[in-house]
């Protein structure tokens with residue numbers, strides 16, 4: 001632009017003074033505009049370079065001795081990898097060192113990969129607390145019990161233990177069996193419609209697990225259609241849980257759909273709690289689900305308090321084992337929602353791998369069948385907890401599936417105060433994320449010989465049961481999984497019932513044993529299955 005003006009000024013044409021004045025003023029304005037632009041861009045550029053340098057230096061200082069890239073991609077770090085997570089990338093990180101790191105935007109993330117390092121994190125509640133991705137606070141609501149820490153968490157959790165005792169679990173079994181039978185019939189129908197062709201089943205199994213969980217948690221207080229809606233919507237909740245989210249919920253994004261789905265579930269569970277409170281006060285009402293059992297304990301505690309208030313002396317044996325306060329419908333609902341939240345993805349993952357791994361190994365399936373037929377010869381009889389407890393081989397298959405393909409590969413924790421990690425010279429800074437991982441400890445050749453081999457026998461004749469320190473499938477420390485016994489029994493029930501009632505075939509593809517990460521882990525090919533009645537000629 002300046003050269004055009006210069007050319008203009010240099011011309012021989014004679015112009016009136018006013019015209020010259022105008023040209024001069026245009027000239028000055030343009031030149032100053034150019035300078036302003038130059039200044040704006042150079043200031044912007046300088047600030048940008050300074051920010052990049054600051055970002056890199058602070059990354060290098062925080063990284064210190066940890067394994068990890070020497071430089072980060074400016075600001076975003078490996079953000080795009082976290083949007084499309086790949087198992088191979090995670091694995092590369094774990095084997096890069098016992099402690100490694102990445103920095104995504106402003107978040108510094110430390111990854112603990114070995115058994116000992118992961119255990120140190122799980123067992124350091126003074127320094128760390130579980131940290132869900134930001135959006136989980138919005139989905140579960142900030143007042144939810146899972147966000148409690150320290151003593152408050154321990155106290156609240158104690159009140160929930162009674163929901164997972166042996167006696168409690170026995171009462172959930174009939175409802176679970178009802179759901180499994182309904183779904184088995186549907187699976188047969190699906191294969192029939194496809195004329196025996198295998199079809200992807202991971203999504204259907206997610207629905208099945210959601211239905212079993214809902215029946216266990218809220219019994220018959222929710223209709224089958226409502227359960228189906230929750231199962232369909234639940235996908236939106238998982239999809240909203242990406243590692244890094246936009247800080248506010250923008251309409252029509254994944255987080256918006258996730259929040260809407262979560263609100264619907266919480267409302268539906270609160271309605272169930274209201275119904276359960278009425279039913280459990282009726283004479284002779286027996287608990288059938290987790291909600292019933294919890295409300296029954298509240299009613300017993302209330303009666304106990306009333307007797308004390310009346311000045312009665314209550315014998316020790318009449319005192320409820322756990323004295324609970326009365327929880328509102330919403331509180332009950334939010335807590336039960338945390339059970340669904342914690343179990344849905346992990347159980348869906350485990351059941352997908354279980355059906356695949358056992359179908360691919362007919363000799364193991366045969367053993368499961370023989371064990372089932374020996375312990376429950378009459379398949380029309382309901383399965384009892386006693387039956388399941390005797391099924392050593394079935395249990396071994398479930399435990400080996402959880403070891404071989406652990407559903408939860410990483411458990412994010414937040415450093416709440418500077419954490420000098422024992423036996424290292426590294427201090428994790430307050431505000432960093434620290435993620436113990438489970439894969440290496442569950443594939444540690446010293447604990448589990450030939451760890452990449454699927455071998456249920458190691459739980460019977462081998463020494464896998466003695467490797468308690470390596471068994472991090474359900475975490476460890478004050479936040480270890482509340483539903484672990486229930487989860488194992490439920491998977492055993494599924495395997496036993498499916499193997500004794502129908503037949504299923506897994507269509508193996510080259511990517512069947514490869515891992516797709518979607519919150520938990522799933523077979524890469526989405527699990528191609530077909531089902532048929534026992535003894536039927538064709539699928």
Ligand code: HEM
Nearest residue numbers: 339342343346347350408474475476479480481482483487
């Ligand atoms: C195969 C299935 C499952 C796996 C692999 C699994 C795994 C885990 C893991 C790794 C943790 C974190 C532990 C820690 O931080 O130390 C956890 C926590 C938890 N799980 Fe599970 N889980 C499963 C099923 C379930 C089920 C069925 C329920 C409920 C019915 C459940 C309820 C919970 C709860 C409430 C927590 C949080 C406990 C707390 O913070 O105190 N989980 N689970």
